[in-house]
Amino acid sequence: MEKEDIYNVREFDRFYTNILQLTDKYHLHTHFTILESRIMLEIDRGINTANQLLNLLKLDKGYISRVLKKLENEGLISKTTDQNDLRVKFLQLTPEGHKALAEINRRADNQIQELFQKVDPGQIKPIIQAMKKIQTELIDNN
Amino acid sequence: MEKEDIYNVREFDRFYTNILQLTDKYHLHTHFTILESRIMLEIDRGINTANQLLNLLKLDKGYISRVLKKLENEGLISKTTDQNDLRVKFLQLTPEGHKALAEINRRADNQIQELFQKVDPGQIKPIIQAMKKIQTELIDNN
DNA sequence: GTAATTTAGTTGACAAAAGCAACTTGAATT
C-alpha cells in the first residue's frame, strides 16, 4: 500500500467523521442520546441480549447495563429471562419503544435527505455504489 | 431520494462508524487522546488559532482552550500573540510536538495498513476512488 | 472620538459519557 493511499484514506476518515457528526445531530431533537437510539435500532434489528450489544458496540458492559436499565425504566424496552440459561436476558422493544424508534428513524432519515439535498440527483446512485464498494471490500475483519 | 437509498446510507454510516473506531485505536498506544492527536495534526496542517480549531471541530471553546493549555504545558505546542490583533494567539508545534506527531502519524498509518491487510491489492485503488467519489459529491455544505 | 457591541480566549462549576473492578448468580469444566 502506497504512502499516498494511506494519506487518502486518512483524509476520507477525517471527512467522514464530520459527516457522521452532522447526521448524528438528529438525536438532538429527540430526548435520546445517540447510544440509546442505536441500542433501540439494534434491538429492533434482532440483537437480543446485552452481551451481543457489547460485542457489536464494543463498550463497557457496566455502561451498557446502565443504559439498558434506563431504557427499561422509561418503558421503552423490556427484559425476559432466557429459560435455557437463566443468566441471559432477552431484550425487546415495548410498543412505546417501537413508537420512539419510528420517530428516531423518521428524523435520522430526514438528516440523510438534508445531507443529500445539494447533491446532483443523478449522483445519488453512484455515491451509494461507492459506499457499497467500500463496505464489501473492507468487510469487517475486526 | 428513495427510501432504499436512505437505508443504504444509514447502513454505511453504521459500518464506517465501526471502521473509525477500529482505526482510532492508534491513540491507545500513545498517551494522547484522539482529540489531542487531531489538534496537533491540524496545527501541523496549517490551522493556527483556537478559533479556527473550533470551527473545524465544532467543540466548545472552553474545552478546546483547556486541551490547548494541556498541550502547551506538556511542551508540545506554543502560543504567540498576533501583533495585528492582540486577542488572537497563533498556535504552533514545538520540536517535541513535531516529534510526537510523527509518532502518532506512524501509528495511524500502521492502523490503516492493518485495516487494508486482508484487502485484495488490486482493490485498493478502486476503494480510494470510491472514497474520493463520496468526498467530492458530499462536499461539506455544513 | 467615545459608548456600545462583538470577538478571542480563559476559567469555574457542573453534567454526561464511559471505564474499571468487585460482585452475584448461574452454567460449564475437571
Added chain:
DNA sequence: AATTCAAGTTGCTTTTGTCAACTAAATTAC
C-alpha cells in the same frame, strides 16, 4: 463436588464535554 467461566449488575472513578461568566481587545454606531 469444586473450580472455572460467562452474563449481567453495581459502586466508584475518570474522561469528555457543556454552560455561563469573565477579561481584554477590536469593531461598529452614534
